[in-house]
Amino acid sequence: xxxxxxxxxxxxxxxxxxxxxxxxxxxxxxxxxxxxxxxxxxxxxxxxxxxxxxxxxxxxxxxxxxxxxxxxxxxxxxxxxxxxxxxxxxxxxxxxxxxxxxxxxxxxxxxxxxxxxxxxxxxxxxxxxxxxxxxxxxxxxxxxxxxxxxxxxxxxxxxxxxxxxxxxxxxxxxxxxxxxxxxxxxxxxxxxxxxxxxxxxxxxxxxxxxxxxxxxxxxxxxxxxxxxxxxxxxxxxxxxxxxxxxxxxxxxxxxxxxxxxxxxxxxxxxxxxxxxxxxxxxxxxxxxxxxxxxxxxxxxxxxxxxxxxxxxxxxxxxxxxxxxxxxxxxxxxxxxxxxxxxxxxxxxxxxxxxxxxxxxxxxxxxxxxxxxxxxxxxxxxxxxxxxxxxxxxxxxxxxxxxxxxxxxxxxxxxxxxxxxxxxxxxxxxxxxxxxxxxxxxxxxxxxxxxxxxxx
Amino acid sequence: xxxxxxxxxxxxxxxxxxxxxxxxxxxxxxxxxxxxxxxxxxxxxxxxxxxxxxxxxxxxxxxxxxxxxxxxxxxxxxxxxxxxxxxxxxxxxxxxxxxxxxxxxxxxxxxxxxxxxxxxxxxxxxxxxxxxxxxxxxxxxxxxxxxxxxxxxxxxxxxxxxxxxxxxxxxxxxxxxxxxxxxxxxxxxxxxxxxxxxxxxxxxxxxxxxxxxxxxxxxxxxxxxxxxxxxxxxxxxxxxxxxxxxxxxxxxxxxxxxxxxxxxxxxxxxxxxxxxxxxxxxxxxxxxxxxxxxxxxxxxxxxxxxxxxxxxxxxxxxxxxxxxxxxxxxxxxxxxxxxxxxxxxxxxxxxxxxxxxxxxxxxxxxxxxxxxxxxxxxxxxxxxxxxxxxxxxxxxxxxxxxxxxxxxxxxxxxxxxxxxxxxxxxxxxxxxxxxxxxxxxxxxxxxxxxxxxxx
Numbered sequence: 001x002x003x004x005x006x007x008x009x010x011x012x013x014x015x016x017x018x019x020x021x022x023x024x025x026x027x028x029x030x031x032x033x034x035x036x037x038x039x040x041x042x043x044x045x046x047x048x049x050x051x052x053x054x055x056x057x058x059x060x061x062x063x064x065x066x067x068x069x070x071x072x073x074x075x076x077x078x079x080x081x082x083x084x085x086x087x088x089x090x091x092x093x094x095x096x097x098x099x100x101x102x103x104x105x106x107x108x109x110x111x112x113x114x115x116x117x118x119x120x121x122x123x124x125x126x127x128x129x130x131x132x133x134x135x136x137x138x139x140x141x142x143x144x145x146x147x148x149x150x151x152x153x154x155x156x157x158x159x160x161x162x163x164x165x166x167x168x169x170x171x172x173x174x175x176x177x178x179x180x181x182x183x184x185x186x187x188x189x190x191x192x193x194x195x196x197x198x199x200x201x202x203x204x205x206x207x208x209x210x211x212x213x214x215x216x217x218x219x220x221x222x223x224x225x226x227x228x229x230x231x232x233x234x235x236x237x238x239x240x241x242x243x244x245x246x247x248x249x250x251x252x253x254x255x256x257x258x259x260x261x262x263x264x265x266x267x268x269x270x271x272x273x274x275x276x277x278x279x280x281x282x283x284x285x286x287x288x289x290x291x292x293x294x295x296x297x298x299x300x301x302x303x304x305x306x307x308x309x310x311x312x313x314x315x316x317x318x319x320x321x322x323x324x325x326x327x328x329x330x331x332x333x334x335x336x337x338x339x340x341x342x343x344x345x346x347x348x349x350x351x352x353x354x355x356x357x358x359x360x361x362x363x364x365x366x367x368x369x370x371x372x373x374x375x376x377x378x379x380x381x382x383x384x385x386x387x388x389x390x391x392x393x394x395x396x397x398x399x400x401x402x403x404x405x406x407x408x409x410x411x412x413x414x415x416x417x418x419x420x421x422x423x424x425x426x427x428x429x430x431x432x433x434x435x436x437x438x439x440x441x442x443x444x445x446x447x448x449x450x451x452x453x454x455x
Numbered sequence: 456x457x458x459x460x461x462x463x464x465x466x467x468x469x470x471x472x473x474x475x476x477x478x479x480x481x482x483x484x485x486x487x488x489x490x491x492x493x494x495x496x497x498x499x500x501x502x503x504x505x506x507x508x509x510x511x512x513x514x515x516x517x518x519x520x521x522x523x524x525x526x527x528x529x530x531x532x533x534x535x536x537x538x539x540x541x542x543x544x545x546x547x548x549x550x551x552x553x554x555x556x557x558x559x560x561x562x563x564x565x566x567x568x569x570x571x572x573x574x575x576x577x578x579x580x581x582x583x584x585x586x587x588x589x590x591x592x593x594x595x596x597x598x599x600x601x602x603x604x605x606x607x608x609x610x611x612x613x614x615x616x617x618x619x620x621x622x623x624x625x626x627x628x629x630x631x632x633x634x635x636x637x638x639x640x641x642x643x644x645x646x647x648x649x650x651x652x653x654x655x656x657x658x659x660x661x662x663x664x665x666x667x668x669x670x671x672x673x674x675x676x677x678x679x680x681x682x683x684x685x686x687x688x689x690x691x692x693x694x695x696x697x698x699x700x701x702x703x704x705x706x707x708x709x710x711x712x713x714x715x716x717x718x719x720x721x722x723x724x725x726x727x728x729x730x731x732x733x734x735x736x737x738x739x740x741x742x743x744x745x746x747x748x749x750x751x752x753x754x755x756x757x758x759x760x761x762x763x764x765x766x767x768x769x770x771x772x773x774x775x776x777x778x779x780x781x782x783x784x785x786x787x788x789x790x791x792x793x794x795x796x797x798x799x800x801x802x803x804x805x806x807x808x809x810x811x812x813x814x815x816x817x818x819x820x821x822x823x824x825x826x827x828x829x830x831x832x833x834x835x836x837x838x839x840x841x842x843x844x845x846x847x848x849x850x851x852x853x854x855x856x857x858x859x860x861x862x863x864x865x866x867x868x869x870x871x872x873x874x875x876x877x878x879x880x881x882x883x884x885x886x887x888x889x890x891x892x893x894x895x896x897x898x899x900x901x902x903x904x905x906x907x908x909x910x
Contacts, residue, residue: 011738012710018589022750030756056543088511088725122577122759134473155757255467270543272763283466301485302610304577308727311763
């Protein structure tokens with residue numbers, strides 16, 4: 001059989017006649033990074049931002065489902081017929097676990113929110129899509145995003161043809177001076193900067209977190225410049241044990257913040273349940289006002305109709321089982337990530353500590369560390385790293401929309417065990433030797449400025 | 456407390472500065488129709504296109520999940536750890552039940568398809584969104600749609616700012632002469648008609664089906680005019696027992712058809728699992744070709760990342776349990792719909808048979824009947840029908856993008872039992888009396904041309 005990819009019948013459609021997002025590196029990123037992992041299944045991978053599988057349990061899925069059905073019967077007084085309907089039938093567009101999510105936000109974040117302002121979505125990704133779709137009216141609308149930026153935000157923006165304007169992260173997680181300058185510069189160019197996207201806790205990929213003062217200043221700036229803040233909070237629970245800072249939404253008194261949540265890291269990714277808190281008021285003319293959440297729900301009805309109630313039930317059951325505390329639900333995985341993060345940081349120090357040309361940041365939590373290296377980090381090197389050295393990681397350039405991060409790699413600590421971390425770093429060191437950064441331990445230091453490592 | 460909808464703080468956002476789809480009747484349709492149902496919970500409803508709940512069973516959900524996990528272990532040789540990962544972790548963007556779906560299409564439809572050309576989606580709605588997003592490059596791209604049109608197609612088109620051009624359905628389910636004329640007319644106006652959307656079996660809302668000859672002619676026309684056909688097939692299984700005609704995709708030898716499938720009516724809506732078969736080849740220049748399914752998958756990665764593997768497992772388990780035959784899985788519900796359809800048709804005949812100003816079509820299967828009446832059928836009448844007469848139905852105008860169907864109501868037969876059908880039609884007759892179409896049975900025929908009904 002001939003390979004259809006290369007020969008065979010002519011094309012039915014031309015890429016040049018399909019939506020431009022399909023030619024964009026942002027959309028290729030996700031697919032490329034997944035494919036690389038698939039091509040080197042035996043490689044040790046610091047690449048994926050996926051959670052540890054230590055807590056995964058098929059029986060827990062069944063248990064969560066039963067727990068939620070019990071809740072429907074006991075707490076909400078549903079008859080067996082109503083329980084069946086809730087789980088199996090079409091349902092409320094904005095979701096059926098919004099009230100449980102509101103309780104979780106109050107328990108964990110001290111955030112009191114009207115459940116009607118919550119839209120439950122197919123993962124946080126759909127929430128980002130809905131918000132950008134709503135905010136992008138025409139070609140003048142732009143979204144700001146702290147750079148490097150989670151590629152899912154950039155990709156969603158591409159789908160709605162919305163310009164993404166990068167904002168420097170600086171050392172505080174967001175360079176407020178740059179943000180103000182970007183907003184004003186955009187307005188001068190005739191653009192309408194609508195919102196600024198950021199991950200205030202243990203950002204992906206930078207690992208940076210905003211301190212309390214920066215959070216307050218950012219809220220004041222958003223008010224002053226009349227923009228919204230899009231707060232994405234997938235990693236907040238994975239702190240170092242010293243507690244969490246309040247979310248931007250918890251500090252928000254002026255409805256400036258749209259808050260995205262995900263249960264992918266705190267419960268399980270397989271449910272594909274996320275949400276958005278959107279308590280903004282939308283004016284309809286003649287003094288009529290509706291919630292922004294209702295607008296997002298209208299868009300959702302034409303994207304996915306509603307989030308699977310079975311999936312929602314799984315997440316709902318997990319919330320019920322943990323008395324609405326994700327802090328409690330994540331107690332075990334938090335320790336895994338803390339241990340792994342410390343392990344990777346220690347391992348980097350051991351191997352590259354004396355090598356002045358290699359450096360890295362030291363996040364206090366989350367999944368990610370960024371390593372700066374004196375060579376080009378691109379997709380080609382990643383392929384070679386997988387093929388020849390059996391170790392994977394993520395080129396940070398994917399988070400810069402192709403315009404930065406060419407000397408940085410992201411190491412994720414979330415999905416390896418201790419032995420794998422150790423072996424993975426050994427393999428990484430071999431790659432570094434190959435790139436001429438480290439010398440092989442032959443008894444002599446072969447690379448100026450760097451200590452040698454034992455391979 | 457003041458009502459925030461009317462008074463309170465000023466708006467944070469203005470509708471006029473959000474995406475235009477939010478001002479469009481198509482997006483309001485779904486929400487309005489849902490809300491009406493919610494406002495009159497005691498009304499008998501001929502409105503929803505939802506499936507019967509007779510087969511719903513919480514334990515079946517658990518059983519399907521277990522069956523799929525057994526399949527992973529037994530047929531695919533996955534270890535317990537791999538089974539956990541498949542169910543709980545992030546997964547393949549295009550889905551994990553694509554091979555099972557390919558088998559079902561072969562068993563039920565005689566359709567042989569490469570599983571790689573299937574993208575599993577969050578309901579059929581996401582599939583429609585992905586295809587329209589891909590096909591809409593700029594303002595010249597348009598999609599044709601047999602009118603009246605399922606509002607989900609119109610809504611998805613609004614989200615990508617794509618023009619929808621109506622095509623007459625005529626008496627054959629699609630007026631091929633009008634289709635050709637619309638394609639040519641659009642091209643003359645500088646538009647690019649990319650595809651034509653239709654439901655060939657028991658269409659929503661018209662109930663019409665295409666005969667075999669019309670299917671073949673439509674495929675020939677699509678080839679001649681160089682357009683794709685978007686075949687949506689949610690109701691095909693609900694025939695009258697005399698068997699099904701081949702789908703357009705099964706007749707398609709030139710990759711002209713993109714086939715949408717849904718498990719909402721055949722397994723259960725609560726899983727929110729649908730799919731698209733997209734075997735078209737996309738040229739990338741320099742002779743390189745990729746599958747259209749791969750392009751759709753790239754878009755999906757930025758909308759929902761992947762469809763919940765837990766939801767997919769539920770559907771996969773149901774397919775396994777029924778030896779891949781939805782014809783078999785739907786044996787019971789098919790009888791329910793057949794019985795209900797016959798019951799409603801008989802009940803209409805009894806009540807309105809002698810009334811020349813009221814008529815209806817007689818679909819041979821599916822969920823829907825369209826009733827033509829001599830008065831205006833709009834949202835206001837629906838509200839009154841729910842409030843004063845305790846019966847709900849759907850104004851067909853919602854399926855005409857506001858430009859037709861002003862004297863038609865859609866009756867759905869899918870979600871009532873026999874007693875409810877009988878009582879529902881009695882209530883409908885009262886509405887008709889109120890509108891002056893029928894006389895009350897006082898022993899005299901008070902409305903010329905119509906027999907009276909016993910109330």
